[in-house]
Amino acid sequence: MLDLSFRPNLPPLLRGGPDDVHTLVHYKHFIFGSETSEDAYNYVDIGVFLNTIITAILVTVLNLCFCYPIAFYMAKVAKPNSARLLIVALIIPFWINELLRSFALRILFAGEGVINNILISIGFIDTGINFIAMDIALYTGLTYAYILLMIFPLYNAIESLDTNQLEAAKDLGSSTFRTHWRIVIPHAKAGIASGCTMVFMLTAGALATPVVLSSPNTYWFTQLIYQWFNMNDNWSRGSAYSILLLSVSVVFVLLMMRIFKVKIGEIIR
Amino acid sequence: MSADVELNNISVTFGSFYAAKNVSVKINQGEFFSFLGPSGCGKTTLLRAISGFLDPSEGKVLIAGQDMAGIGPNKRPTSLIFQNLALFPLMSVSENIVFSLEVRGVGKQERQKRADELLDLIALSGQGDKKVHELSGGQRQRVAIARALAIEPKVLLLDEPLSALDLKLRQKMRTELRAIQKRVGITFIYITHDQGEALTMSDRVAVMNEGELEQVGLCDDVYDFPHTPFVATFVGENNPFYGKVVSVEGDKIRVESHNNTFVAKSGKTGDGKNHSFSTGQEVIMFIRPESIFIKNENTQLDNTFKARVNTVEFEGNIKNIYLKINSKMNVRFSVPNAVDTSNLSNNKDIELTFSSQKAVVLPKGSLAVD
Ligand SMILES: Nc1ncnc2c1ncn2[C@@H]1O[C@H](COP(=O)(O)OP(=O)(O)OP(=O)(O)O)[C@@H](O)[C@H]1O
Ligand SMILES: [Mg+2]
Numbered sequence: 227m228l229d230l231s232f233r234p235n236l237p238p239l240l241r242g243g244p245d246d247v248h249t250l251v252h253y254k255h256f257i258f259g260s261e262t263s264e265d266a267y268n269y270v271d272i273g274v275f276l277n278t279i280i281t282a283i284l285v286t287v288l289n290l291c292f293c294y295p296i297a298f299y300m301a302k303v304a305k306p307n308s309a310r311l312l313i314v315a316l317i318i319p320f321w322i323n324e325l326l327r328s329f330a331l332r333i334l335f336a337g338e339g340v341i342n343n344i345l346i347s348i349g350f351i352d353t354g355i356n357f358i359a360m361d362i363a364l365y366t367g368l369t370y371a372y373i374l375l376m377i378f379p380l381y382n383a384i385e386s387l388d389t390n391q392l393e394a395a396k397d398l399g400s401s402t403f404r405t406h407w408r409i410v411i412p413h414a415k416a417g418i419a420s421g422c423t424m425v426f427m428l429t430a431g432a433l434a435t436p437v438v439l440s441s442p443n444t445y446w447f448t449q450l451i452y453q454w455f456n457m458n459d460n461w462s463r464g465s466a467y468s469i470l471l472l473s474v475s476v477v478f479v480l481l482m483m484r485i486f487k488v489k490i491g492e493i494i495r
Numbered sequence: 496m497s498a499d500v501e502l503n504n505i506s507v508t509f510g511s512f513y514a515a516k517n518v519s520v521k522i523n524q525g526e527f528f529s530f531l532g533p534s535g536c537g538k539t540t541l542l543r544a545i546s547g548f549l550d551p552s553e554g555k556v557l558i559a560g561q562d563m564a565g566i567g568p569n570k571r572p573t574s575l576i577f578q579n580l581a582l583f584p585l586m587s588v589s590e591n592i593v594f595s596l597e598v599r600g601v602g603k604q605e606r607q608k609r610a611d612e613l614l615d616l617i618a619l620s621g622q623g624d625k626k627v628h629e630l631s632g633g634q635r636q637r638v639a640i641a642r643a644l645a646i647e648p649k650v651l652l653l654d655e656p657l658s659a660l661d662l663k664l665r666q667k668m669r670t671e672l673r674a675i676q677k678r679v680g681i682t683f684i685y686i687t688h689d690q691g692e693a694l695t696m697s698d699r700v701a702v703m704n705e706g707e708l709e710q711v712g713l714c715d716d717v718y719d720f721p722h723t724p725f726v727a728t729f730v731g732e733n734n735p736f737y738g739k740v741v742s743v744e745g746d747k748i749r750v751e752s753h754n755n756t757f758v759a760k761s762g763k764t765g766d767g768k769n770h771s772f773s774t775g776q777e778v779i780m781f782i783r784p785e786s787i788f789i790k791n792e793n794t795q796l797d798n799t800f801k802a803r804v805n806t807v808e809f810e811g812n813i814k815n816i817y818l819k820i821n822s823k824m825n826v827r828f829s830v831p832n833a834v835d836t837s838n839l840s841n842n843k844d845i846e847l848t849f850s851s852q853k854a855v856v857l858p859k860g861s862l863a864v865d
């Protein structure tokens with residue numbers, strides 16, 4: 227695919243012929259919107275690309291903030307039985323196909339969906355909020371889609387922390403926040419890094435959820451890739467775009483390793 | 496600064512199970528006080544109630560006269576040293592030691608100064624930058640002590656902190672702990688199942704069994720005047736002679752056991768009075784192995800009995816000699832290593848003697864099983 231991304235889009239007959247040379251046209255197209263001219267930037271594609279990356283980072287952060295308390299609760303606060311119950315409750319929705327889950331969320335968030343109906347009936351709002359146009363549905367869907375991939379690495383990491391250390395910190399006068407900051411998070415950093423990488427990569431590469439839940443004028447970069455591959459039948463350009471996405475993911479992994487000062491082996495574990 | 500600790504009728508229940516039951520004791524300011532008891536008797540539970548990690552189901556904890564109800568562990572003037580130390584592995588030794596100052600917002604220089612002081616106290620000067628895993632077991636122990644002392648607690652609580660160390664180091668740390676306590680002058684509440692540890696370090700001990708206090712007192716009092724059969728057998732070694740009271744003359748009790756009649760002193764109750772015995776009552780007379788001697792012209796005390804040598808066991812500083820009375824009752828006595836025992840061949844009948852002052856009679860009750 228890497229090779230394909232550097233080749234021109236040719237009809238099958240011409241492949242391997244004299245025109246089939248390495249070229250940067252597809253990357254050029256991504257930046258300038260045209261294979262020849264360099265006059266204008268391809269604001270649409272770059273915009274979608276950046277939007278995807280930024281949203282994915284946002285979703286990852288959101289996911290971390292949401293999952294950390296749950297993972298901590300399961301690992302250190304809950305009794306073993308209720309922790310197990312919680313795990314089951316978290317897993318069961320994921321028996322359902324991703325597409326169906328997205329549709330379910332769409333039903334919840336639709337203009338006349340469940341949430342709006344409830345809010346209206348309790349008199350909280352007068353007219354339905356357009357969650358989908360505001361991309362709230364999209365963020366929620368993406369966050370929820372990979373929640374398990376965040377919770378389990380976190381849970382495993384926090385679980386392995388000696389509970390006495392939490393008590394020792396408390397006994398020494400540490401506040402809850404500081405105990406987390408100084409003891410739990412440093413201990414769990416490999417789990418945090420691995421959860422964040424997985425969630426980021428999968429969010430940036432998600433297709434079904436954005437297709438179902440994004441507002442009509444929001445595009446996800448994978449949707450563009452999909453279009454190049456399937457609708458426009460330009461496999462090499464699709465490859466080039468995929469490579470771009472992949473590179474960002476790799477950069478993100480390296481960044482996480484840098485931030486959390488963990489080795490690749492620790493993340494995978 | 497130091498404070499006294501009072502446990503006022505403390506009970507701790509888990510469901511219907513009493514991990515601690517009606518425990519009342521007053522621990523004086525600056526005292527080295529130990530709770531001694533077998534595994535699972537509720538020592539840690541009691542310590543957690545004092546440190547505030549656990550609310551007693553009944554009763555009150557008072558520190559320096561103040562009721563601690565509703566005051567969390569991070570607000571109490573106590574510091575706890577955990578059974579497994581619970582040092583922070585990702586921090587350096589110094590960071591560990593002054594963590595309590597860090598969380599109180601003490602500045603970096605001030606913290607460094609205090610860390611150096613405490614490193615001096617525990618004889619680890621210059622090793623503050625090491626990671627915890629680079630230290631030996633005994634050094635870690637001392638770091639845990641320093642960390643607990645950094646905020647200058649009024650009461651230091653120690654939960655079997657020496658149990659993970661080997662024998663030699665344990666003995667060394669006993670002396671060291673005691674010395675540190677003398678130096679800082681605060682109240683130490685120490686928990687152990689090792690009676691040697693409790694007796695060597697403490698001013699007073701409380702012997703616990705199944706969540707209840709059996710006896711509280713000075714170390715030698717607990718050893719010499721056990722109040723219950725449990726204490727008599729848990730603290731040190733003891734020979735229980737089951738028998739019946741023949742006569743009572745003041746605190747001198749005559750007991751018949753295994754066709755011998757012995758004279759012994761009456762055991763005491765919690766309030767310092769003698770137990771009252773009646774003729775015919777079933778009792779246990781306790782005599783310690785080191786208080787029994789082989790009878791000869793020079794050594795003749797007011798009790799004598801005959802027994803047959805079963806085995807002689809070498810234990811280093813002492814030798815244990817196992818005897819049988821009437822080929823049923825097992826008795827053990829010990830002599831210093833220097834005593835010649837070559838004439839004590841197996842199955843030899845010998846005559847033994849012990850003083851009535853060293854034998855204690857107690858009402859029948861359960862022993863410490865070992
Ligand atoms: N959270 C708990 N829930 C139920 N039972 C408990 C709990 N904590 C302790 N126990 C029970 O209370 C009793 C006393 O426990 P504790 O830990 O105080 O013993 P200990 O004297 O410290 O023993 P050890 O010397 O082995 O540390 C034990 O029988 C234990 O099973
Ligand atoms: Mg314990």
